[in-house]
Amino acid sequence: MLSLKETKIGVTFSVQVIPRASKCEIVGATGDALKVRLTAPPVEGKANEACLRFLAEQFNLARNRLSIVGGQTSRKKVIQVSGMTSNEMALLLSSVIPAVKRAPELFDMIVRKDIAP
DSSP, X not given: OOOOEEOSSEEEEEEEEEOSOSSOEEEEEETTEXXXXXXXXXXXXXXXXXXXXXXXXXXXXXGGGEEEEXXXXXXXXXXXXXXXXXXXXXXXXXXXXXXXXXXXXXXXXXXXXXSOO
């Protein structure tokens, strides 16, 4: 299950990056992370910057609203989106993850977890 955590600043989620891919794309959700392919190499922070720019473009957000708060040198990163709730982020994620590669119950769980009973 893709986990979204609300913080004082916004919401965080995990991303698994695959550098040096043939094209930039969101592959789907694997385990607890969003799987993203990037053309940039994992050298001198190029893949990190490419990841933030690509996600900002996909989410239609300003680049300065996204930051990497964990995993600077790892393929598994924690991304923070400022000024957003987990419900808003769940909607954005459900719109950008390819429907073919997304388990329908994945985002049902996120929405249900965030809604008070």
